[in-house]
Amino acid sequence: xxxxxxxxxxxxxxxxxxxxxxxxxxxxxxxxxxxxxxxxxxxxxxxxxxxxxxxxxxxxxxxxxxxxxxxxxxxxxxxxxxxxxxxxxxxxxxxxxxxxxxxxxxxxxxxxxxxxxxxxxxxxxxxxxxxxxxxxxxxxxxxxxxxxxxxxxxxxxxxxxxxxxxxxxxxxxxxxxxxxxxxxxxxxxxxxxxxxxxxxxxxxxxxxxxxxxxxxxxxxxxxxxxxxxxxxxxxxxxxxxxxxxxxxxxxxxxxxxxxxxxxxxxxxxxxxxxxxxxxxxxxxxxxxxxxxxxxxxxxxx
Amino acid sequence: xxxxxxxxxxxxxxxxxxxxxxxxxxxxxxxxxxxxxxxxxxxxxxxxxxxxxxxxxxxxxxxxxxxxxxxxxxxxxxxxxxxxxxxxxxxxxxxxxxxxxxxxxxxxxxxxxxxxxxxxxxxxxxxxxxxxxxxxxxxxxxxxxxxxxxxxxxxxxxxxxxxxxxxxxxxxxxxxxxxxxxxxxxxxxxxxxxxxxxxxxxxxxxxxxxxxxxxxxxxxxxxxxxxxxxxxxxxxxxxxxxxxxxxxxxxxxxxxxxxxxxxxxxxxxxxxxxxxxxxxxxxxxxxxxxxxxxxxxxxxxxxxxxxxxxxxxxxxxxxxxxxxxxxxxxxxxxxxxxxxxxxxxxxxxxxxxxxxxxxxxxxxxxxxxxxxxxxxxxxxxxxxxxxxxx
Amino acid sequence: xxxxxxxxxxxxxxxxxxxxxxxxxxxxxxxxxxxxxxxxxxxxxxxxxxxxxxxxxxxxxxxxxxxxxxxxxxxxxxxxxxxxxxxxxxxxxxxxxxxxxxxxxxxxxxxxxxxxxxxxxxxxxxxxxxxxxxxxxxxxxxxxxxxxxxxxxxxxxxxxxxxxxxxxxxxxxxxxxxxxxxxxxxxxxxxxxxxxxxxxxxxxxxxxxxxxxxxxxxxxxxxxxxxxxxxxxxxxxxxxxxxxxxxxxxxxxxxxx
Numbered sequence: 001x002x003x004x005x006x007x008x009x010x011x012x013x014x015x016x017x018x019x020x021x022x023x024x025x026x027x028x029x030x031x032x033x034x035x036x037x038x039x040x041x042x043x044x045x046x047x048x049x050x051x052x053x054x055x056x057x058x059x060x061x062x063x064x065x066x067x068x069x070x071x072x073x074x075x076x077x078x079x080x081x082x083x084x085x086x087x088x089x090x091x092x093x094x095x096x097x098x099x100x101x102x103x104x105x106x107x108x109x110x111x112x113x114x115x116x117x118x119x120x121x122x123x124x125x126x127x128x129x130x131x132x133x134x135x136x137x138x139x140x141x142x143x144x145x146x147x148x149x150x151x152x153x154x155x156x157x158x159x160x161x162x163x164x165x166x167x168x169x170x171x172x173x174x175x176x177x178x179x180x181x182x183x184x185x186x187x188x189x190x191x192x193x194x195x196x197x198x199x200x201x202x203x204x205x206x207x208x209x210x211x212x213x214x215x216x217x218x219x220x221x222x223x224x225x226x227x228x229x230x231x232x233x234x235x236x237x238x239x240x241x242x243x244x245x246x247x248x249x250x251x252x253x254x255x256x257x258x259x260x261x262x263x264x265x266x267x268x269x270x271x272x273x274x275x276x277x278x279x280x281x282x283x284x285x286x287x288x289x290x291x292x293x294x295x296x297x298x299x300x301x
Numbered sequence: 302x303x304x305x306x307x308x309x310x311x312x313x314x315x316x317x318x319x320x321x322x323x324x325x326x327x328x329x330x331x332x333x334x335x336x337x338x339x340x341x342x343x344x345x346x347x348x349x350x351x352x353x354x355x356x357x358x359x360x361x362x363x364x365x366x367x368x369x370x371x372x373x374x375x376x377x378x379x380x381x382x383x384x385x386x387x388x389x390x391x392x393x394x395x396x397x398x399x400x401x402x403x404x405x406x407x408x409x410x411x412x413x414x415x416x417x418x419x420x421x422x423x424x425x426x427x428x429x430x431x432x433x434x435x436x437x438x439x440x441x442x443x444x445x446x447x448x449x450x451x452x453x454x455x456x457x458x459x460x461x462x463x464x465x466x467x468x469x470x471x472x473x474x475x476x477x478x479x480x481x482x483x484x485x486x487x488x489x490x491x492x493x494x495x496x497x498x499x500x501x502x503x504x505x506x507x508x509x510x511x512x513x514x515x516x517x518x519x520x521x522x523x524x525x526x527x528x529x530x531x532x533x534x535x536x537x538x539x540x541x542x543x544x545x546x547x548x549x550x551x552x553x554x555x556x557x558x559x560x561x562x563x564x565x566x567x568x569x570x571x572x573x574x575x576x577x578x579x580x581x582x583x584x585x586x587x588x589x590x591x592x593x594x595x596x597x598x599x600x601x602x603x604x605x606x607x608x609x610x611x612x613x614x615x616x617x618x619x620x621x622x623x624x625x626x627x628x629x630x631x632x633x634x635x636x637x638x639x640x641x642x643x644x645x646x647x648x649x650x651x652x653x654x655x656x657x658x659x660x661x662x663x664x665x666x667x668x669x670x671x672x673x674x675x676x677x678x679x680x681x682x683x684x685x686x687x688x689x690x691x
Numbered sequence: 692x693x694x695x696x697x698x699x700x701x702x703x704x705x706x707x708x709x710x711x712x713x714x715x716x717x718x719x720x721x722x723x724x725x726x727x728x729x730x731x732x733x734x735x736x737x738x739x740x741x742x743x744x745x746x747x748x749x750x751x752x753x754x755x756x757x758x759x760x761x762x763x764x765x766x767x768x769x770x771x772x773x774x775x776x777x778x779x780x781x782x783x784x785x786x787x788x789x790x791x792x793x794x795x796x797x798x799x800x801x802x803x804x805x806x807x808x809x810x811x812x813x814x815x816x817x818x819x820x821x822x823x824x825x826x827x828x829x830x831x832x833x834x835x836x837x838x839x840x841x842x843x844x845x846x847x848x849x850x851x852x853x854x855x856x857x858x859x860x861x862x863x864x865x866x867x868x869x870x871x872x873x874x875x876x877x878x879x880x881x882x883x884x885x886x887x888x889x890x891x892x893x894x895x896x897x898x899x900x901x902x903x904x905x906x907x908x909x910x911x912x913x914x915x916x917x918x919x920x921x922x923x924x925x926x927x928x929x930x931x932x933x934x935x936x937x938x939x940x941x942x943x944x945x946x947x948x
Contacts, residue, residue, distance in 0.1 A: 025776075025780075028772075030777060032773070033832065039825075041794070041829045043810065045806045051809065058680065059398065060398035060812065079691045112699065121702075124706060124710075128709045130929055134910055135716050135909060135913075136712040139712035139716050142715045142727050143711060147556060180708065237799055238799060238800075240799075243801055247914075248913065252497075254542065254543050258799065260687065261805065262801065263683075265809075267394050268683055274805060275805070278805060285797070355901040382902070384903065385915050387915070398808070399812075400817070403817050404901045405901060545914050551916055552916055556726065576725050577726060
């Protein structure tokens, strides 16, 4: 650089050359990753969106004729609408519970535990993610079933006379499994958000006479809003897009919107129909994400 | 129904077989296999492929447990990779939108799906000179109106039927009396104690019987279809769950979550028995039941078809047919196999009246893929079932 | 903990809830009978023997390993390069590129799965473990990128400049200075990627060929007919991953020193 400066008038061209080379290096560094995302996601995704405007000829076939009817079907069909409400509702409820239930634990882990124990606690949270998702799902058969642990205990304790059958094969069971699977993610995201809060800040608030609730709502909450929104959106998207948990634990309400997409797509071979429903799903996710990040910004002020 | 009469040797489950092979010294540790994974796995895959059957269909139809088939596989060095389906739609899906062509080289279709699948280009024409044992099958499955409707048409043999049976209600015989009618499931005593199986075709045929609109050609108006779905919705309101697969039904019986399920499948009796629940039985209620006949087919674009042909051919030996009938609690297609069965299996199906049954009393399920205007198509059936499940 | 607090009790209960299904899985892997309900009939290792002698599980583990290993190798290389490119040199559109790389994490597996399946079927690509790997690559890339980018943002570039002033070329600088410093994060990221790929079922379900990965075998078992051998294999994997995490932690600590 000093040499370049000494060259006076030629500095501009050298700078351009350095910049051009640097741009080339950056392009070379970023290109492979972009190639992966474009080749393995963007192109197939655009292809899927295009298909959602085509006509299905059944069983995997499409007719190259532009139509909007798949979307009309997706939005108008009363079956889809019922299922959509249930799927999104259950997803939102699961996400809300995960965030709300995660806060106290994340707070305790971050501010009340000795660093040594804190690391152990976080380690345990990560470990809980290391058992197969599916295996953890069917473990609920053993826990919540008619002859399961909970019912056996309740009967032994004389609290109920007959097993509570609604515990398994119901929306409750799906909700419990969702919270069980996604709570660790919430705790991790919230903990990592809270680690950015300096403990002195909390002490100051307490010294100034703020009640714990006030400290939480005025200090902790605003400073961790990004983490909370992230955890909510993550859980909401992954639970309302789940086609496995409801079908295993949902009982007579085992259909989810994701299930319908999967059925449309593979079982009925109606690619455009399935594509349209999944695009509508994505739009909902996107809208929820936008709305919440607005909320977060507003809360920040 | 035959469980209590089966000898212990016949009741060997796959898991016990696994254990025996372990005792036989075939134990292979996990660690070496993990190392092998990181080394020459590609080479291993190519040598194994010479005798590999990639099977995609119902659990049990790969004939893993039948001693004759087991011996045959061992003698010829045949390995089977099986992927089991939950519903027949899974098969349609895999070979159309699901990219299964060229991957799986053995599958099965229920009779009614024959013309539908051939129209979609799913099966390839069979070289019958490679399945000489098919001559053992009853003539009704080889020639004549039924055969040319479902398996032999357009100048080709597309599939070879190897088993048939009926679908009614499975029930836990030590806890409840045999249901005689589908309406029995609505009794308060069974509230939240039975399951409805996610099997749209069998369900709609059964629903047609139950609502009195059954037709052998499966042509129902949309109004009739709604009536059938309404029948299932009444059942659903009383049911504990929608059973995702027949294999799962066995688990639900064994863990005591349900005491009955419909549409049923007699093979569930033996699945449940291998789980320690020997009291599951199957019954055909008075309204009628669904009749199915499953046939092996080779998907178009299949590789290694010689080994598949050999396996199919072996499945039509009389011993294999008898063992399969016992194991799956289903009917054999070879009359010669009947005398090789034990008494109970022989008594299960009225083999002497097979023509009468399949042509008159309980005709095979038809898939309405090509219907006159005004009738519900197969797509309508699936949509209606989707609506039922929602 | 100064005094027993409600918050502490709550956290303990929350951990109990998190681990309840895992405890059940481990317990029943030692069950004597095939049942998965109480009463528990006694202890046995039969399901472990079943796992070790089952070719289905063996093939599935091999398949899962192949997918996970290839995914890890590709993502570590590609993700590290992108991380360096994006954190070191601000350029026009870097925000867009960043968003693109993180975008897959905001999609349900269902969407990625059907998009890929439909693309593969249309372009007549035969489904295999390679098509599964493609799906996994795009699914795990954001997670790896996040781990590495957060490390690189805290990176002290003076160290690199010092090396260059001492006459080291860019490659030597990277190998002798940058890489050792970011290695712990790369290993942590690789671990995350491995575990995500190892347990992935939503995308795999759509992109799988004839060879099933372990989660797919478990999925079809759970949907068809379960026995405690599934518990046994899960317990083995849990134990394996604990050993793995611990040794990686050791390695990371060593590297840091």
